Amino acid sequence: MEHIKLSIDKSLDFVSKEEIFKFEESSKKHLISLHEGTGKGNDYVGWVDLPSRITEAELNDIEATAKSLKDKVEVLVVVGIGGSYLGAKAVNDALAHSFDHLNAGDENPLVLYAGQNISEDYLYELTDILKSIEFGICVISKSGTTTEPAIAFRLLKEMLEEKVGKEEARERIVAITDESKGALRTLADQEGYKTFVIPDNVGGRYSVLTPVGLLPIAVAGHDIKALVAGAKSMQDYSVAAAFDENPALLYAATRNALYQKGKGIEILANYNPKLHNVAEWWKQLYGESEGKENKGIFPASVDFTSDLHSMGQYIQEGQRNIFETVISVAKPNHTVLIPEDKDNLDKLNYLAGKRVDEVNKMAELGTQLAHVDGGVPNLQIEMPQLNEFYLGELLYFFEIACGVSGYILDVNPFDQPGVEAYKSNMFALLEKPGFEEETKKIKERL
Numbered sequence: 201m202e203h204i205k206l207s208i209d210k211s212l213d214f215v216s217k218e219e220i221f222k223f224e225e226s227s228k229k230h231l232i233s234l235h236e237g238t239g240k241g242n243d244y245v246g247w248v249d250l251p252s253r254i255t256e257a258e259l260n261d262i263e264a265t266a267k268s269l270k271d272k273v274e275v276l277v278v279v280g281i282g283g284s285y286l287g288a289k290a291v292n293d294a295l296a297h298s299f300d301h302l303n304a305g306d307e308n309p310l311v312l313y314a315g316q317n318i319s320e321d322y323l324y325e326l327t328d329i330l331k332s333i334e335f336g337i338c339v340i341s342k343s344g345t346t347t348e349p350a351i352a353f354r355l356l357k358e359m360l361e362e363k364v365g366k367e368e369a370r371e372r373i374v375a376i377t378d379e380s381k382g383a384l385r386t387l388a389d390q391e392g393y394k395t396f397v398i399p400d401n402v403g404g405r406y407s408v409l410t411p412v413g414l415l416p417i418a419v420a421g422h423d424i425k426a427l428v429a430g431a432k433s434m435q436d437y438s439v440a441a442a443f444d445e446n447p448a449l450l451y452a453a454t455r456n457a458l459y460q461k462g463k464g465i466e467i468l469a470n471y472n473p474k475l476h477n478v479a480e481w482w483k484q485l486y487g488e489s490e491g492k493e494n495k496g497i498f499p500a501s502v503d504f505t506s507d508l509h510s511m512g513q514y515i516q517e518g519q520r521n522i523f524e525t526v527i528s529v530a531k532p533n534h535t536v537l538i539p540e541d542k543d544n545l546d547k548l549n550y551l552a553g554k555r556v557d558e559v560n561k562m563a564e565l566g567t568q569l570a571h572v573d574g575g576v577p578n579l580q581i582e583m584p585q586l587n588e589f590y591l592g593e594l595l596y597f598f599e600i601a602c603g604v605s606g607y608i609l610d611v612n613p614f615d616q617p618g619v620e621a622y623k624s625n626m627f628a629l630l631e632k633p634g635f636e637e638e639t640k641k642i643k644e645r646l
């Protein structure tokens with residue numbers, strides 16, 4: 201069985217093997233404490249064995265719900281923010297045809313997203329376009345009280361009920377939320393929506409392998425059983441593999457060793473734009489998990505080679521506080537050859553007959569070497585292919601490595617207290633009932 205691989209060779213000019221291997225024992229210990237639920241934030245480690253715990257019956261239920269939505273709608277709007285949508289978007293965009301929006305032969309509904317911002321123009325344009333489209337809603341909120349999705353859901357629910365009637369709207373709305381508490385649970389029970397549960401012990405950013413990610417991924421027509429099988433394969437491998445062959449432990453150890461050497465920013469790079477939103481998901485995962493107590497690596501991302509023509513300058517010659525982790529896909533899913541041209545004005549004939557991917561791979565290798573020469577340590581994560589199975593491996597790899605890495609950093613990787621600061625200011629400024637004191641204080645500052 202081939203797995204995704206991590207190569208740390210191009211970081212060894214900056215950090216020694218000893219400096220990485222000094223985390224061997226602690227990272228193994230942290231992995232065990234994640235599995236046994238004995239570390240910080242242990243109320244939220246329900247995701248650790250999710251791939252092996254999820255049952256065939258649960259997956260079948262998700263697939264059946266996806267099918268009934270598919271039969272009814274052309275568009276499914278996933279309403280959620282942060283961990284309630286980023287995982288689904290990451291996988292759907294990685295697996296979708298790049299030009300899905302032109303309806304490139306896809307019979308599955310188009311999955312759109314709302315509630316991930318509070319832009320009036322976004323909501324206007326979305327509701328406007330949906331007037332002439334058969335749509336459904338998958339509303340996802342663990343707490344049920346997050347402002348952004350609550351606003352979007354209110355608008356979309358009202359619109360759908362007006363468009364197709366309350367009875368039919370009920371058939372087209374699925375709610376994914378807490379088992380027993382919260383505003384969305386109450387509403388879903390009142391209205392009789394089909395619901396799925398976000399387990400209590402799984403936080404939003406670790407929830408992609410629950411119905412939160414799996415339902416929208418199934419609606420888009422992707423194989424959720426293969427995704428979960430990939431995650432399970434990485435769950436097993438991360439427990440069984442020796443430290444030097446264990447991508448998750450080695451990644452956690454290497455990034456912490458680099459951090460201790462002053463590399464405070466990690467840039468996740470890809471050479472396939474389909475992976476753009478995997479990086480968006482990864483940024484929440486690592487940013488919310490590690491950025492606390494005035495510590496943590498700042499997670500950033502780039503799409504190469506596009507961003508070599510913008511951010512490339514900074515990475516090559518800017519402040520030397522960064523390292524780069526490249527996600528590389530070994531084998532593309534299609535073949536395109538560079539054609540011969542008799543005039544050869546662009547001097548490209550030396551590439552004629554070669555695959556486009558060969559050029560991409562040389563750009564990747566050339567960039568890694570240049571960045572190393574410029575003082576940027578490089579890690580490489582290689583996926584054999586971009587498909588459900590290896591995406592499942594990748595997601596679980598990043599999750600388990602994040603838990604271990606957070607424990608090495610000695611933070612609780614499962615809380616996000618800092619996110620409340622903006623919310624409380626926003627509520628004070630909006631004069632939300634219950635925030636009178638905060639409103640008074642904030643107004644004095646303006």
Ligand SMILES: O=P(O)(O)OC[C@H]1O[C@](O)(CO)[C@@H](O)[C@@H]1O
Nearest residue numbers: 282283284341342343346404619
């Ligand atoms: O699913 P909910 O409760 O609406 O939360 C959405 C997101 O908001 C946060 O709680 C931060 O505000 C994230 O951790 C979470 O993924």
